[in-house]
Amino acid sequence: MKQGYLIYEAWEAKKNERFIQMFQKAGELENIAFSFVAKEEYSKMPLPDFVLNRTRDTKVSQWYEHKNIVVFHDSLITEIGNHKAKTLRFLEDHLPDAVKMKKWKPESFFLSKDQLIEWLDNFPSFGSNIFEAQKETEIVIKSVNGHGGSEVALLPVTIQKGQNLQEALSKQSGQDRQKLLAMLETYRGKDVLIQEKIASKSRDVRVYIVGNMIYQAVLRQGKEDFRSNFSLGGAVSAYSMNEEEKEWVNAFVKAFSKRTLGMAGIDFLIDEQERWIFNELEEMVGCRMLYQTTSKDIVKDYVRWIKRFV
Secondary structure (H helix, E strand, C coil): CEEEEEEECHHHHHHCHHHHHHHHHHHHHCCEEEEEEEHHHHHHCCCCCEEEECCCCHHHHHHHHCCCCEEECCHHHHHHCCCHHHHHHHHHHHCCHHHHCCCCCCCEEEECHHHHHHHHHCCCCCCCCCCECCCCEEEEEEECCCCCCCCEEEEEEEECCCCEHHHHHHCCCHHHHHHHHHHHHCCCCCCEEEEECCCCCCEEEEEEEECCEEEEEEEEECCCCCCCCHHHCCEEEEECCCHHHHHHHHHHHHHHCCCCCCEEEEEEEECCCCCEEEEEEECCCCCHHHHHHCCCCHHHHHHHHHHHHC
């Protein structure tokens, strides 16, 4: 019998107790014994045949890689899948030119935590231009490692075409400036992305991936919020992609699958022209809305794939 570890932070394991049990039940059918291991204990445990790293911590994956243990996900996918700016950088390097010639992502500007502190302490001036707009646009700020729509906010400012963010902010005064500063201060000490707001009518699609293959898409519709996340009250429904959409998504899957995507999610915003704009890679994807909207059992299917892989 193969031995697999499900490694979680202890507090997250409590939230995901039923999910862990689903892996254990599916494993029994495939002659795989899944054991929960707390992140605090993994380095003290005997080596298993493979590991599912559900901690978002790259160091956990690296530790097992150095011992030649198969781990999902490997350290590179774990790193970029939990840092939105690194995800975009990776795709810039690995997507085909035919995709990059089109509108595939929001216009984005990365600020490290040190740069953000410098900007806040010298507001609104900064040593370089922040986000020069290609068209009139609203602006979103998000931490690079937030999940489930957390740490994502719409800034109360609109940038005109050819204007940069500092120029737009310098025109604000009084209560508007204080409101903006208070919002930005909540991101102090974090790496952030400044992005154009994609006019999407609060719609996006999460495409679930199992073993580097498209598994199922779910359409999310936000409610009274520009974010569409299920955890924030968005409505969800199963979505059947057409061939053009599948071809578009597969270009991203192939870019990521230069490594192995075991079970993951790729999120796309749907803009007003019905284009699918890449939003983020969910390396430690949740599955509640998939079970709510389909009869598919992604855990069972993922475990079957793992058995073939390991």
